[in-house]
Structures are given as structure tokens and as C-alpha cells.
Amino acid sequence: ALQLAVLWAGQAGVGDTLPMAVDEVRLHRRGPVEGDVRSVVRAIRVDDTGASCDAALVDGSGLARVELLGVRLVRRPGS
Numbered sequence: 271a272l273q274l275a276v277l278w279a280g281q282a283g284v285g286d287t288l289p290m291a292v293d294e295v296r297l298h299r300r301g302p303v304e305g306d307v308r309s310v311v312r313a314i315r316v317d318d319t320g321a322s323c324d325a326a327l328v329d330g331s332g333l334a335r336v337e338l339l340g341v342r343l344v345r346r347p348g349s
Contacts, residue, residue, distance in 0.1 A: 271325035271338055274309045279321040279343045282313065286346040287320060293340025298333065305330040320344040 272289045279287040307327050314322040325338045 271309045271311075271327055271336070272341065274311050275323050275325050275338075275341050275343060278311045278313070278323060279316070282316045282321060284316055284318075284321050284343070284345055287343035288346055289341060290320075290344045291340070291342040292338050293342075294337075296334075296337040296339065298337070299329075299335050303327075303329050303335060307335065314340075318345070 275289060276287055279285075307329055310326050310328055312324045314324065321343045323341050323343075325341050326334045327336045329335050
């Protein structure tokens with residue numbers, strides 16, 4: 271989910287970023303996941319210094335397994 275957030279920030283025009291903080295983690299189901307899992311990112315903010323978003327890992331039945339709320343990405347120096 272964090273890798274997708276970094277890719278999203280780059281596509282949104284921020285440049286190269288690093289994840290610096292997550293405000294809240296919600297764990298909805300424990301244990302390994304059988305089958306496919308997809309990652310979903312919801313944009314919150316984009317500016318010259320970084321970006322923020324929410325990210326989730328969703329199982330094959332469409333239920334969120336883990337949510338990362340308030341993911342904050344900062345622009346890497348020199349990028």
C-alpha cells in the first residue's frame with residue numbers, strides 16, 4: 271500500500287517522495303490472505319512539498335483487510 275502511495279504521488283506531479291507518517295492504522299482481519307489482494311489509494315492533498323492519502327489492502331471479496339489513514343509523503347530533496 272505504501273509503494274502504491276509513493277507511485278501515486280509521483281504520477282500526481284509531486285516527484286520522488288518518501289512516506290514519513292501514518293496517522294492511523296485499522297486492522298480489520300488478522301492472518302494471511304488467500305487469493306488476490308489489491309491496494310487502493312484515495313487522494314487527500316497534493317502540493318509542492320508532498321502529498322497525503324489514505325491507502326487500503328482489499329481482499330478478493332471486496333473487504334478491507336488493512337487501512338492506512340493519513341499517509342503523509344514528503345518530497346525527496348533534489349527531486
